[in-house]
């Protein structure tokens with residue numbers, strides 16, 4: 025599904041953070057989002073996911089308006105979202121986390137079984153509280169929570185921040201597979217940018233709530249280019 029954002033304004037209460045952002049993500053591709061701290065990357069994700077209201081502009085998926093959808097309706101319509109923080113229920117077990125995410129859908133049991141097949145570590149940890157998981161295991165649970173609804177669009181907000189290389193590689197591999205199967209993947213990049221840029225087609229760069237540049241991700245792999253782009257941002 026093609027996700028398109030046009031002239032998006034949103035923020036927190038009366039504080040406008042996004043000032044007319046545009047963004048496109050195509051199916052079967054990993055689209056990266058890059059920008060300095062405070063650029064509005066997470067705010068864009070939250071607004072697309074229906075966690076923040078749209079003040080102006082529009083969000084469409086395959087031409088259908090998502091501009092006014094609630095977070096629940098957005099999830100039900102095929103958008104999976106892994107927020108940067110608080111992306112699991114800390115005081116619930118792994119299984120209960122998955123149950124909570126699967127409740128919006130029929131065939132809850134089958135969805136959990138599929139998840140365990142895909143992520144055996146979650147089966148091993150199924151009775152453990154999410155707060156007691158390692159960083160990589162918790163992030164695996166967060167991704168699994170988002171995938172349980174078999175989304176058509178998957179939004180990942182810095183999913184590998186602080187993770188050991190082994191977990192980073194695993195997440196990168198899964199996401200690559202998902203994109204190859206036709207999913208629209210959006211990845212907010214901060215750490216390990218090279219690994220993700222290598223498998224991504226297009227990068228959108230934002231700064232201070234506005235579009236700054238859109239370019240082939242491969243261009244950012246040229247020596248010094250990424251640093252130069254980030255340094256130019258204020």
Ligand SMILES: Nc1ncnc2c1ncn2[C@@H]1O[C@H](COP(=O)(O)OP(=O)(O)OP(=O)(O)O)[C@@H](O)[C@H]1O
Pocket residue numbers: 036039041059060061062063064065066067068214
């Ligand atoms: N809940 C909130 N209430 C008010 N302002 C907020 C809130 N969350 C974020 N902001 C502000 O919105 C702006 C954009 O923040 P956002 O988290 O979207 O940036 P980001 O590009 O994701 O940054 P980072 O790379 O640091 O995660 C910042 O100035 C931030 O202080």
